[in-house]
Amino acid sequence: MMHPKPSHKRAKKTAKQRGAISTKVRRQLKERSDGICERCRSRVAVHAAHIVRRWKLTETTVDDLLHLCLECHIWADGTEAGRKYLKDKENHVK
Numbered sequence: 001m002m003h004p005k006p007s008h009k010r011a012k013k014t015a016k017q018r019g020a021i022s023t024k025v026r027r028q029l030k031e032r033s034d035g036i037c038e039r040c041r042s043r044v045a046v047h048a049a050h051i052v053r054r055w056k057l058t059e060t061t062v063d064d065l066l067h068l069c070l071e072c073h074i075w076a077d078g079t080e081a082g083r084k085y086l087k088d089k090e091n092h093v094k
Contacts, residue, residue, distance in 0.1 A: 021048050025062050033067035039076070039085070043069035049076055051089045 021029075029048055032038075037045045045067035050057075052064045066089065068076065076082035 021060050021065070025060060025065070028062040029065055029067050032062060035067075037069035037072050038066045039068055039072040043071065045069055047073040049073050049086070051086055 026048060030045075033045050035045055037043045047068045047070060049066045049068045050060070050064060051066055054060075057064060066076075066086075076086050
């Protein structure tokens with residue numbers, strides 16, 4: 001038997017909503033990095049990468065992010081060494 005969808009609003013934001021990056025936070029990130037990748041320091045930063053996993057956040061702040069170039073973001077999310085790098089950065093934020 002199908003139950004109707006509840007009419008009340010969700011009490012807690014989803015991980016996607018908590019991980020959303022506001023215009024203000026993006027501006028702060030760009031100011032902090034001067035638009036240069038915060039890992040390799042040699043390429044233009046085009047990605048805001050979460051250091052802290054979205055599901056752990058209540059709201060994303062500039063301290064929860066790194067400004068990375070495409071290559072460094074792929075490395076950070078896609079390799080064991082990259083994930084360790086992000087974890088180390090997360091431990092420095094706490």
